[in-house]
Amino acid sequence: MAYPVLLDPASSMAELEELEERLRAVIIETAKHGKIIKKVNNEVFHPFHTARRSPSPERSSSLHKIASSSTHPPAVVRRAKNTIATPPAKLTPTQKKNQKTRVKAKERKAAGQPSNKQILDPPRAPNQWNKCSRCSHKPQSEWCTRVVYVKEKLDAAKYRGYALTSAAPGDRLKPKPTKAKTQKKSRIYKRTQYISPAELQLKRFEARPLDHTCWRNCGQDILKFIHRRESEEHLVGGFRFNALSPEALKIMQENHGRVRIHTLRRREDMHKWSYGTMTAAGSRMPVGGGKGDGYAPYASHTGETVEDIETLFRHAVDADILITVAKSIYPNIEKDMIQITEDSELNRFGRFGVTGYYCTNFISCIHSDKDIKPKVGHHPILHPCIQLFKDKCGPHDYNFGMIKWGVIVRTMVNTAWIFDGNDEHGTEMPSESAMNAGASSSGEHHAVSAKNANRASACREVRDGYDVRIGATC
Numbered sequence: 001m002a003y004p005v006l007l008d009p010a011s012s013m014a015e016l017e018e019l020e021e022r023l024r025a026v027i028i029e030t031a032k033h034g035k036i037i038k039k040v041n042n043e044v045f046h047p048f049h050t051a052r053r054s055p056s057p058e059r060s061s062s063l064h065k066i067a068s069s070s071t072h073p074p075a076v077v078r079r080a081k082n083t084i085a086t087p088p089a090k091l092t093p094t095q096k097k098n099q100k101t102r103v104k105a106k107e108r109k110a111a112g113q114p115s116n117k118q119i120l121d122p123p124r125a126p127n128q129w130n131k132c133s134r135c136s137h138k139p140q141s142e143w144c145t146r147v148v149y150v151k152e153k154l155d156a157a158k159y160r161g162y163a164l165t166s167a168a169p170g171d172r173l174k175p176k177p178t179k180a181k182t183q184k185k186s187r188i189y190k191r192t193q194y195i196s197p198a199e200l201q202l203k204r205f206e207a208r209p210l211d212h213t214c215w216r217n218c219g220q221d222i223l224k225f226i227h228r229r230e231s232e233e234h235l236v237g238g239f240r241f242n243a244l245s246p247e248a249l250k251i252m253q254e255n256h257g258r259v260r261i262h263t264l265r266r267r268e269d270m271h272k273w274s275y276g277t278m279t280a281a282g283s284r285m286p287v288g289g290g291k292g293d294g295y296a297p298y299a300s301h302t303g304e305t306v307e308d309i310e311t312l313f314r315h316a317v318d319a320d321i322l323i324t325v326a327k328s329i330y331p332n333i334e335k336d337m338i339q340i341t342e343d344s345e346l347n348r349f350g351r352f353g354v355t356g357y358y359c360t361n362f363i364s365c366i367h368s369d370k371d372i373k374p375k376v377g378h379h380p381i382l383h384p385c386i387q388l389f390k391d392k393c394g395p396h397d398y399n400f401g402m403i404k405w406g407v408i409v410r411t412m413v414n415t416a417w418i419f420d421g422n423d424e425h426g427t428e429m430p431s432e433s434a435m436n437a438g439a440s441s442s443g444e445h446h447a448v449s450a451k452n453a454n455r456a457s458a459c460r461e462v463r464d465g466y467d468v469r470i471g472a473t474c
Helices: 013-017 021-045 057-068 074-085 093-110 213-217 246-256 306-327 333-344 432-436 450-466
Strands: 145-150 203-205 221-229 232-241 277-281 355-360 383-391 399-402 407-409 415-419 426-428 440-447
Touching: 021 246, 021 306, 246 306, 246 383, 246 440, 306 333, 306 355, 306 383, 306 415, 306 440, 399 415
Parallel strands: 145 221, 203 407
Antiparallel strands: 221 232, 232 415, 277 355, 355 440, 383 415, 383 440, 399 407, 399 426
């Protein structure tokens, strides 16, 4: 399978060829990894860095002609010369401080917020959730970041196990019989309850068109859901549409096809919707398992062949790319993941101790993830996802519903998002006719489970205690 070669040619390649092939693969993949993440980070946080370069030679020469021509007024000549040759004046610390004060005053005036108190009160001034230097001072309708305040749906838990669908009653997807006892099989369809987003009063959101101001001015489209509780506000979820460049998206799509791991076992209420697959990569504490089986990499992560090593690195690249994109929605996610990884001493998968879940035609009823690590410090952990493929899907097929917060978002190819798995959520299931017509969806999700973190912590305590045991010597 093709993979972009991002290493610069160098004389040292001859030395690499002399190394054992697996060691050579590690060195090459490590170099590729670093270059890919650096490139993605630049594309995500500087969308116009590569698109808007300094003036081209043609433009610079035209300015020079304007400055040197005697047919233009002196003022035009002076402006052109100043534009080309005059370096910006260096400001003193006091001047910098005064300049920042004036900029903030202009932003408050433009947004109709005359007092500092209102700036610190996000329901009236959601500026703190939009840090974009290109648009945060403009009217909110022109922001690249949509800030939506949501209310908690207090009865969300009672809908766990419901199938979320907009399909007509005669066209609803039916659950698959599970390996339950024979006498229970006939009751599966009677137990299945369907509910539509309209019945749940979920508010729909989707990407803005590519000719929208947010793309022209900022090169990005971000959606944030904020919950206000008493005097505090929390980000409960967020989306970034067209999150990656075509090159970075292609890397993740190709890596998705390299997964060669057994499908995960799902609990019964989820298993009956197993029209697709979910496979995992990284380290885990197994449910059940054999004697002596504990927190360790999946058995297929042997690293015995060059292909195994390359696959491991590609999955690590996926994790790092996805968390880099998620950081543009929620800046603290990288710090949270590093803290969890270091506190529990999780096995690193890339820079972080996450487990990757690769989904193909994955469908889930409304549920909450029982084993997701709930918090780091005093705030919930938000985990990232991305939609990599979507084909022959209508507007109500394979979308993501955040039931607890009363919203549902249409996820197109290259949509990345973050959410708290402990909150009720689920797939907007495609209709039976859409499935028969070939509707398909693939994506990735990276998370830290509580059992993995707890087991890794226990292993760390054993290691720490080994050197202080009675009679131990250095």
